[in-house]
Amino acid sequence: MIRVVLDTNVFISALFWKGAPYQIFRKILEGAVLNFVSPQILKELKERLLYKFKLPPEKVKEYLETIVFNSKITYPKKKLNIVKKDPSDSKIIECALEAKASFIISGDKHLLEIKRYKGIKIVTPREFLVQIY
Secondary structure, three states: EEEEEEEEEHHHHHOOOOHHHHHHHHHHHOOOEEEEEEEHHHHHHHHHHHHHOOOOOHHHHHHHHHHOOOOOEEOOOOOOOOOOOOHHHHHHHHHHHHHOEEEOOOOOHHHHHHHEEEEEEEHHHHHHHHHHO
């Protein structure tokens, strides 16, 4: 099974729109793709949904529970400083390394510029769908 880490922006896009991020999220819910998240990713997602998108707390809780139920939680042991232009994005790579993921799926240009890290491909949602499906 394909092991992936979704960036928070992909989770958010999957929630609000029906494009490639939504299609990937459906694959995760169907069990066709194995997603990994870390507490740091969940925390960032929760904060964005509550404060930037102003979703009601019960909706945010429901969405996070869906993600946790359909993902494996990983606890990265190594702190990295790979994404120089936005160090907070390094948490995505930390999670992917710990999970031994094949892909990081992101819409973040700072992550996408890296392209690959220790064998992990960093791709857009559309690129992932084209390469895998």
